Amino acid sequence: MPTYYKLGEVPLKKHTIFRKPNGELYAExxxxxxxxxxxxxxxxxxxxxTIVKQIGASKDVAPKIAREKHLKHxxxxxxxxxxxxxxxxxxxxxxxxxxxxxxxxxxxTSMVDYFYKNSQADEIIFIHRGKGVLKTGYxxxxxxxxxxxxxxxxxxxxxxxxxxxxRLFIVESFSPIRIPKRYRNEFGQIMEHAPFCERDIRRPSNxxxxxxxxxxxxLIKKQDMLYPYTYETHPFDFIGWDGYHxxxxxxxxxxEPITGRLHQPPPVHQTFExxxxxxxxxxxxxxxxxxxxxxxxxxxxxxxxDEVLYYVDGDFMSRASVEKGQITLHPAGIPHGPHPGTVxxxxxxxxxxxxxxxIDPFRPLMLTEDALLIEDNDYFKSWSK
Numbered sequence: 001m002p003t004y005y006k007l008g009e010v011p012l013k014k015h016t017i018f019r020k021p022n023g024e025l026y027a028e029x030x031x032x033x034x035x036x037x038x039x040x041x042x043x044x045x046x047x048x049x050t051i052v053k054q055i056g057a058s059k060d061v062a063p064k065i066a067r068e069k070h071l072k073h074x075x076x077x078x079x080x081x082x083x084x085x086x087x088x089x090x091x092x093x094x095x096x097x098x099x100x101x102x103x104x105x106x107x108x109t110s111m112v113d114y115f116y117k118n119s120q121a122d123e124i125i126f127i128h129r130g131k132g133v134l135k136t137g138y139x140x141x142x143x144x145x146x147x148x149x150x151x152x153x154x155x156x157x158x159x160x161x162x163x164x165x166x167r168l169f170i171v172e173s174f175s176p177i178r179i180p181k182r183y184r185n186e187f188g189q190i191m192e193h194a195p196f197c198e199r200d201i202r203r204p205s206n207x208x209x210x211x212x213x214x215x216x217x218x219l220i221k222k223q224d225m226l227y228p229y230t231y232e233t234h235p236f237d238f239i240g241w242d243g244y245h246x247x248x249x250x251x252x253x254x255x256e257p258i259t260g261r262l263h264q265p266p267p268v269h270q271t272f273e274x275x276x277x278x279x280x281x282x283x284x285x286x287x288x289x290x291x292x293x294x295x296x297x298x299x300x301x302x303x304x305x306d307e308v309l310y311y312v313d314g315d316f317m318s319r320a321s322v323e324k325g326q327i328t329l330h331p332a333g334i335p336h337g338p339h340p341g342t343v344x345x346x347x348x349x350x351x352x353x354x355x356x357x358x359i360d361p362f363r364p365l366m367l368t369e370d371a372l373l374i375e376d377n378d379y380f381k382s383w384s385k
Contacts, residue, residue: 002039002248003188003198007139007207008240014042031154031245033176039152041243043137046211047233053215054230062224063093063101067367071333075379076371078104078310078325079167085109087159088116088219088226091170094371095308095329097363099175099276102308104325104370105168110160114217115235117156120224121172124272124279125149126252126357128312128325130166134159137238138246139204146252146312146355148271150177152245156218156235167325169310169357175275195268200254204246210234252312252355257285262293266358280358284314286351296346299337305360306331314354321382328379329365339382 011018018026027048032040043049076094083106084090090107101121110132131144134151135158143149151157183194190197212234220227250271258268269280287295307330316322330336338346367375 002201002203002244002246004242004244005203005246006240006242007204008044008209008238010042010044010240010242018044020046026239031243033152033245038176039244041138041241041245043241044239045233046209046237046239047213049231049233049235051232052229053232056228056230058228059226060224061221061226063096064369065096065366066369066372069364070367071331073331073334073336073380073382074329074367075376076327076329077323077374077376078169078327079323080374081106081370083108083164083166087111091168092370093368094327094374095365096368097361097365099173099361099363100274100359101170101172102327102359102365103170103172104327105166105170107159107161107166107168108164111158114219115156115158117154117218117220118151118172119154119220119222121174121221122153122177122274123149123151124171124173124177125151126169126171126310128167128169130161130168131163132159132161132166134247134249135236136204136247137236138241139207141202141204141247141249143249148250148252149247150249150272151247152176155247157247171279171359173274173277178273180270180273180278195256195258195271196250196254200250202249202251204248207238207240208236209239210236212237252281252283252357255281255283257283259286260288261290262288263295263297264288266360269358276363277359277361280360282309282354282356282358284351284353284355287346287349294343294347295349295352296338296343299335301335302330302332302360304332305362306365307336308359308361308365310357310359312355312357314352316352316354316356329367331364337383340384 027045029043081104087107090105093103095102127147134141216231271281272279311326
């Protein structure tokens with residue numbers, strides 16, 4: 001969970017007079033969560049953030065459910081999602097429930113003529129391919145391959161990509177994204193046994209104040225509708241801010257795996273948590289070092305949660321064939337495990353270079369129409385080959 005942070009200029013006391021060089025007041029804004037009882041930041045604008053010139057017609061962007069109930073091991077060929085010029089148009093939800101949306105995106109161009117605000121969910125954007133800058137009023141965060149960008153709901157942002165070949169794995173969470181509670185002490189500090197620490201978290205920098213008037217298009221998502229707002233002032237007109245509510249980044253390459261003499265279960269890979277799902281990072285690591293250990297994971301039954309794996313890179317010893325960008329969904333109710341021959345093959349192996357993102361939702365996931373377009377219909381047969 002982010003700690004207190006400050007950028008730019010703020011008054012010595014909150015809710016007090018804070019004037020521009022010309023004598024006008026800066027506009028103070030409290031950005032709060034859970035009413036006034038959880039994380040918040042205080043933002044100081046050049047202009048009030050309320051000056052709206054126009055509101056256009058809204059657009060329904062709700063995921064189109066194709067398979068609400070199912071009990072079949074499923075594989076999606078993620079890199080078969082077609083690239084599109086626009087960032088928002090490229091985002092394709094593939095697995096959804098009432099707690100989170102999982103999307104794939106392959107945008108070719110930067111967000112140039114509009115800004116975006118997700119007002120219904122926190123976002124985790126995993127950068128599989130691509131490099132660029134996340135721009136917000138809070139400052140900028142440079143990103144590249146392997147970065148998780150965590151953008152709390154309500155933050156207006158723009159993304160600038162350096163190239164056209166970009167692949168993103170996006171999670172929208174309808175509850176706050178947190179660092180797991182068991183990693184934090186009573187004061188919120190990340191503890192010694194955690195697989196990462198505060199030094200690994202990258203916060204915004206290079207705050208630039210855009211003191212501009214004009215027509216600024218902000219697309220706002222709320223209740224699965226996209227509302228086009230035109231504001232009179234630039235959304236990034238912050239002169240300064242402080243608090244706990246801000247975007248941040250963490251690289252999967254900075255996750256330090258927890259290993260043991262015998263096979264460790266998936267919770268040791270946990271990276272984030274929300275109310276009804278967890279997200280884990282499977283990273284290069286040494287295998288189990290008991291002389292009789294079997295590095296390949298055992299067959300297991302998820303009786304109360306689905307399991308999603310997004311394959312990023314490396315060779316997975318438990319899978320017979322894996323593609324970059326592939327998603328596997330193993331639904332609760334039926335067991336799954338290593339493919340034939342992989343258990344014996346894993347014995348004696350010393351390490352793995354696998355890289356993947358795993359999500360365990362505590363309520364069943366539904367497949368969308370976009371998911372069916374990239375589904376490998378024979379995946380469930382792969383254990384009998």
